[in-house]
Structures are given as structure tokens and as C-alpha cells.
Amino acid sequence: MRQYIHIIWLLVLPALAHASSADVLLLKQARAQIKVIAGELKQRVARDVSAKGAENALASCRLQVEGLTDRLTMHSGWEIRRTAFLVRNPDNQPDPWEREVLDLFAQRKAEGVDLTQYEFAKVVNLDGKRVFRYMKPILMQGFCTSCHGSNLSAEVRARIADKYPDDQAVGFKPGDLRGAFSLLKVLPGDPP
Numbered sequence: 084m085r086q087y088i089h090i091i092w093l094l095v096l097p098a099l100a101h102a103s104s105a106d107v108l109l110l111k112q113a114r115a116q117i118k119v120i121a122g123e124l125k126q127r128v129a130r131d132v133s134a135k136g137a138e139n140a141l142a143s144c145r146l147q148v149e150g151l152t153d154r155l156t157m158h159s160g161w162e163i164r165r166t167a168f169l170v171r172n173p174d175n176q177p178d179p180w181e182r183e184v185l186d187l188f189a190q191r192k193a194e195g196v197d198l199t200q201y202e203f204a205k206v207v208n209l210d211g212k213r214v215f216r217y218m219k220p221i222l223m224q225g226f227c228t229s230c231h232g233s234n235l236s237a238e239v240r241a242r243i244a245d246k247y248p249d250d251q252a253v254g255f256k257p258g259d260l261r262g263a264f265s266l267l268k269v270l271p272g273d274p275p
């Protein structure tokens with residue numbers, strides 16, 4: 084239980100005594116990176132969609148462009164990705180742990196929890212290693228619908244079909260849980 088950090092604990096400060104200071108530091112690093120990455124990604128997609136049209140801005144919604152993740156992995160050793168139940172890029176499919184956390188996010192949303200304030204972190208055993216894992220929900224916004232909504236233009240549909248023939252990431256509306264950022268860092272020491 085010591086390694087279990089949950090947003091509820093973070094809102095109730097005395098409960099932080101249950102998490103080690105190392106875990107709290109990792110949590111702060113994860114949050115700081117997400118803040119910058121999510122902000123920059125959103126800004127870039129919005130800018131490119133209005134400048135070039137959605138059909139010419141597909142590549143803007145990739146973490147890899149312009150070395151974003153390399154540049155923004157401010158603290159060494161972190162891996163950063165996005166995942167979802169329904170993915171556009173098959174590389175973004177969730178692993179079993181990510182799937183469980185996505186399930187938890189979906190469940191909380193169904194219960195009426197405000198997911199903008201929600202996150203999940205845990206130290207786990209991943210392939211025999213001690214690993215800090217962190218996930219933060221990604222919610223749909225209005226301008227995301229030009230590429231992830233129900234009424235895609237013919238041009239956008241054609242470009243997506245060309246690049247992502249197995250696309251599942253459509254039919255979402257603003258406010259929906261679109262997916263999540265997923266961060267991990269391998270730690271020294273024995274796995275839990």
C-alpha cells in the first residue's frame with residue numbers, strides 16, 4: 084500500500100505521509116512534464132489546424148514531431164507516450180496495466196468525477212524491474228473533433244484512411260475521455 088499514490092491522497096495532504104518522499108518527487112516530475120507536453124501539443128495542433136486546415140495537420144498530433152518528447156523529457160530516464168482504448172496509431176495501444184488504468188478513468192468519469200483533476204500513479208513490477216508508472220486522462224475538446232469527431236470532412240477522412248488504415252479514433256465528442264498520457268521511469272532497487 085505504501086507505493087500506492089492516488090489523487091485522493093494528494094488532495095488530503097496528511098495522507099502523503101504514506102508515500103515515500105522519492106515517490107512524491109517522481110509524481111511532481113511526471114506532472115511537470117505532462118503540463119508542458121499537453122500544453123504544447125494542444126497549442127501546436129490548434130495553430131496548425133487553423134493555419135493549414137485539419138487535412139494538412141495530421142502530423143501535428145504526434146508526440147514525436149519536432150523532438151517534443153526528447154526536448155521535454157526534462158528529467159532523465161522518463162518514457163512518455165499516449166494511449167487509448169480506441170487508437171489511431173496501433174503503436175499507441177495500451178498494455179495490460181494501461182488498460183486497467185483507462186478502465187478506472189472511464190469508471191470515474193461515469194461516476195461524474197472531474198477527470199481534469201484526476202491522475203493515477205503506482206510503483207509496479209514491470210518485467211522484473213521496479214518501475215514508477217503514471218497516467219493522466221486526455222479529454223476531447225471542441226477543436227479535436229475535426230479529426231476525432233463524428234463529422235470528419237472528406238479530405239480528413241481520406242488522409243486518415245491513407246496513413247492510418249486501422250483507425251479507431253473517431254466518433255468522440257467534446258468532454259469524452261479520448262485517452263491518456265502514460266509515463267514511466269525505471270527505478271533502482273527490487274521490484275515490489
Ligand code: HEC
Nearest residue numbers: 137140141144145165167170171172175222227230252262
Ligand atoms: C489535425 C488532426 C487532429 C486533430 C485536430 C487532433 N488529433 Fe489527435 N491524433 C491525430 C493523429 C493523426 C493521431 C495519430 C498520431 C500518431 O501517429 O501517433 C492522433 C492521435 C491522438 C492520440 C493518441 C492515441 C491514438 O489514437 O493513436 C490522442 C490521445 C489524441 N490524438 C488526442 C487528441 C486530442 C485530445 C485532440 C484535441 C486537443 C486531438 N487529438 C486533435 C490527429 C488529430
